[in-house]
Amino acid sequence: MKNRITLKELAKLLNVSVSTVSKALNDSAEISPKTIVRVKELAALHKYRPNPTAVNLKSSKSGTVGVIIPNIANSFFAKVLSGIEAQAQKDGLQVITYISNESHEREKQITEMLASGFVDGVLLAIAEETQRKKDFEHIINLIDYNLPVVLYDRIDFDMKVDKVGIDDQKIFYDATKYLQSLGKKKIGIATTIHHMGVGKLRITGYKEALESKDDFFIANSANPESLKAKLLDLLLNKKVDALLCSDFDSTLMTQRLAYENNIRIPQDLKIIGFINSEIAEFLTPSISYVNQNAAKIGETAMEILSKRINNKLEPSKKEVVIDSLVVHLESTSKS
Amino acid sequence: MKNRITLKELAKLLNVSVSTVSKALNDSAEISPKTIVRVKELAALHKYRPNPTAVNLKSSKSGTVGVIIPNIANSFFAKVLSGIEAQAQKDGLQVITYISNESHEREKQITEMLASGFVDGVLLAIAEETQRKKDFEHIINLIDYNLPVVLYDRIDFDMKVDKVGIDDQKIFYDATKYLQSLGKKKIGIATTIHHMGVGKLRITGYKEALESKDDFFIANSANPESLKAKLLDLLLNKKVDALLCSDFDSTLMTQRLAYENNIRIPQDLKIIGFINSEIAEFLTPSISYVNQNAAKIGETAMEILSKRINNKLEPSKKEVVIDSLVVHLESTSKS
DNA sequence: CTGAAAGCGCTTACAG
DNA sequence: CTGAAAGCGCTTACAG
Structure with a gap:
């Protein structure tokens, strides 16, 4: 140079x-x-x-924040990153990206590296494996280090940090109510992430919306074969007339199974899924989906982190809920 | 902290x-x-x-590289980033992410910031708008600054830098030849990116593969309405029996128009598209797509940048082509 | 209004 | 084998 x-x-x-x-x-x-x-x-x-490095050394700040992303190929997180980057730009901060690939081990490495003190703050969505193992020690350590940390998206954890996410429970509550308003009597749920915080909340919201007289119809498995069997049971034997799908895999499997078994969407079965607009819109039929406002989540999380870094926030931690809404496409149109 | x-x-x-x-x-x-x-x-x-900052100041290195991404919502780039991050990890480098959103202005801001000297090197995919305006001054400046720069994916530019991408021309050449081998006589191309380097190369490969007696069937427009009209002409009047689609938008429009006009895929029309596996696999019918090996592109680009930073490369610039291949799904199955 | 000095947290040639 | 000194490129309290 x-x-x-x-x-x-x-x-x-x-x-x-x-x-x-x-x-x-x-x-x-x-x-x-x-x-x-x-x-x-x-x-x-x-x-x-x-020379930024010299300025940083004097000021004991690095002007950078670390962002831990569980899975960047998931376009939800890509959009969150996009929001983070835009806001960081405004705040004059550089975004250092780390991808945990949903791995507990990798996440530990990253948090340890971050604790070593390069960045001024951390944005974190906790890896799936970490949630399954329930081993949050490395995260607690990071927080105890007094490094500002903001949890985004996956926020259903009992930790004293700022959090920005959506209200998973309310969304599935509302979605269930909506399907009821269409006259659906046998509403089910399909999920591969029932062991994760967000997955649990969605199921809770669903159950909460049902009346006491209603049955629960739940197909839950992280194993494709097992999920398929459970779903087929709901579709063919229990004859559910609507399904809330909690994630990408369960949405697509539902759609595929309906197709293969001549179950017509939306006439015989209505679907609302947690998938990206890009895919939802181009499936045949198109699938109604939850727009999570990913960029807004990223922006808001970055904004809070930035303020926290500059001590512009009162000590008590914030928990911000970003509105999300169901975008209705063909799979929930009135038949 | x-x-x-x-x-x-x-x-x-x-x-x-x-x-x-x-x-x-x-x-x-x-x-x-x-x-x-x-x-x-x-x-x-x-x-x-x-303290990394102190070490950096002594060594006059920052241990960071800047990555400029045109559009992170495009899962191709998300995967490239994933490869970059994995390799950076191995090389002990931190990845600072900048998103240009395909904007010329934003790209200029970013390159100027990078030239101010925080990072040790830059990975760059040139924004679409920059290509359209043909204004590469800010990029030339960056390179002249003697900051190591590696161009990735969008590499069809006359600049003295290291480059890592795919052979767009060969892919469409091979794809065209393949469609010919299936007996297709009227092979067309649909594209919204004909003005971009990669878009041009794909058309060139397509033309090269056709015999002199063959006609070219090209539907090219960045405007949806205009593209639709041109595509309908190819499908209904010219009655093409195969289409190479150069990008996401043209692939999905082709598929939709075929559906709406009762053109059966693959019986009446074969399709090969430049779209992500996630979407390609779940369309009905599934669409054969070009697997660009995005993570490998990112990894390789990062590897070269890292070596360049450490002066482990001879002065002459490298141009590395990563193999990509067509993944055949329903849209090209023998009818 | 200007400058010498100290210091941020390191590394490394040099002296002892 | 150990330590004092200089220096990376800045900022800022202090002296003049």
Whole structure:
């Protein structure tokens, strides 16, 4: 990399001291207007930029935040990242990206690295494996380190940190109520993430919405074969007339099984799924989906982290719920 | 953030000098084995970690690379990022992510910021708008700055930098030949990115594969209405029997128009599209797609950048082509 | 209004 | 084998 000009060199060229140059560039009231102009002109000429690393060392800040993403191929998280990046831009922060791939081990490595102190704060969505193992020690450590941490999306954990996510329970509650309003009597749920925080909340919301007289119809398994068997039971034997699908895999399997068994969507079966708009819109038929407002989640989480870093927030932790809504496409249209 | 222990404090506790502590921790041959053990034990006890910013300042390196991503919601780029991150991990580099949103202006801002010198190197896929405007000045500046730069994916540019991408021309050449081998006589192409480097190469490959007696059937427009009209002409009037779709939008429009006009896929029309596996597999019918090996592209680009940063590469620039292949699903199955 | 000095937390040539 | 000193590129309290 080309050698960039330093304060020292600038000072030599101007025949003034380094301190004068530094103060002039920072518009210090101590420096005469004339000198300020003179210094700034030469700095501009040489395209002087303060060395960020030196500034960081002085200020004990890095100007960076770490973002831990469980799975970037999931377009939900890609959009969250996009929101994070946009807000970080505004706040003058650099985003360092780490991908845990839903792995507990990898997540531990990352949190340890972050605790070593490069970044000023951390945005975290907890890996699936970590949730399954219920081993949050590395996360507690990170928080105890007094590094500002904001949990995003996966926030149903008992930790003293700021959180930004959606109200998973309410969404499935509302969705269930909506299907009831369409006259559906046998509403079921399909899920591969029932062991995860968000998965549990969605089931709770669903159950809560049903009347005492209603049966629960739940197909839950992380194993495709087992899920398929359970779903077929709901579709063919129990003859459910609507299904809430809690994730990508269960949504697509539901749709496929309906197709293979000549169950017509939406006439015989209505579906609402937790999948991305890109896919939902282009399935045949298109599938009504939950728009989680991913970018907004990222933006808000970054905004809170940024304020936390700059001590602009009262000590008590925040928990922000971002509105999400069901986008109705063909799979819930009135038949 | 909790105050972390420094070399100085460690030195005081041990009653030795800072230099001794530093050398001991770095296993210097100058230091006695006894001292090394003593120092390391206390360091471990206090969980000492060198302050990365200070190390960076000394070494004039930041240990970070900047990655400019045109559109992270495109799962191709998400996978590239995933490959980049994995390799950066191995190389001990931190990945700072910037999203240009295909915007020329935003890309300029980012490159200027990067030229200001925080990162050790840059991975770049050039924004669509930049390509349309043909204004590459900011990129040339970045390169001239002697900051190592590696172009990924979008590499059909005349710049003296390392490049990692796929052979777009060959893929559509091969795909066309394949469709011919199935007996298809009227092979067309649908594209919304004909103005972009990769889009042009794909068309070139397609044309190259056709015999002199064959006609070209090209539906090209970035405007949906116009593309639709051109596609309908190919499908209904010209009666093409196969279509290569150069991007997401044209693939889905082709599939939709076929559906709406009772053109059966694959019996009446074969399709190969440049879309992600996640979507391709779940369309009805499933659409044969080009697997671009996105993670490999990211990994390789990062590997080259890392070597370039450490001066482990000869001066001449590299251009690496990552193999990609067509994954055949229902839309090209023998009818 | 300007500059010398100290210091952020390290590393490393040099002296002893 | 150990330590004092210089220096990476800045900022800022302090002296003049």
